[in-house]
Amino acid sequence: MLKKLLAATCLFALPAGFAMAESHSSGEMEFEIVGDAEAGERVYRKCQACHMVGEDAQNRVGPQQNGVLGRTVGAVEDFRYSDVLMEKNAEGVVWTPETLAAFLENPREWAPGTKMSFAGLRKEEERNDVIAYLATYNADGTRTTE
Template sequence: MIKKILSATCLTLLPVVASAESHAMAGDAEAGEKVFRKCKACHQVGPDAKNRVGPILNGIVGRTPASVEGFDYSDVLQGLADEGKTWTPEELAAFLEKPRDYAKGTKMAFAGLRKEDDRNDVIAYLATFSEASE
């Protein structure tokens, strides 16, 4: 009897936990636009975006690492692509926190975004740019 109650309680709480996790990852795209100012020295987004020191970030969310044509990626980012990685919001958040720890050997000189909210916000902002924005 107790097992049935506990099992039913756990099943009832699963959607709440999943919702809390997705809410925690959800960011504010408008706030992310402001955070992205730190990235603009090297990256561009939008219809007229071009590769600079860093690649175009249109369509980054859900994309394979090291996949923008015409950009010379570091071996470590190319290795992530070869491993079959995808830039999910979670992977992007880990990378943006400390790029050089996430991808040892990356050419990206940026120290990272310490605040989780900043990372989530900039990812939400980047998600507003599809590859069709190129």
């Protein structure tokens, strides 16, 4: 289902690669998602050593990732973030498909000093798929049906 982007403030942050796709709403923001959530679930297995999603998700080495799209960087309660991610939090940086894709491509380049040891997902398709998968989780860990 195609919808127009409702949050004009986020329009500048969306790369061309995220146009013409399924939309995902997160609070008052709506994002265009191009990846395949089913494929993203398989790719996400690389993340599960440190992160969780779902109704029972908890912080591990990394924060739980329910409702990540539209959330301010460094905002998961009871998780101790690196200084660089807390600086991005203070700047009001939000996890959009673009910011998340940049972080997932090369975490240490996007956030020098991050505690995340994962080298990143080099393939754009894998990044898009993981973002599509994460977009299926609401902040409370329930899955969207949209």
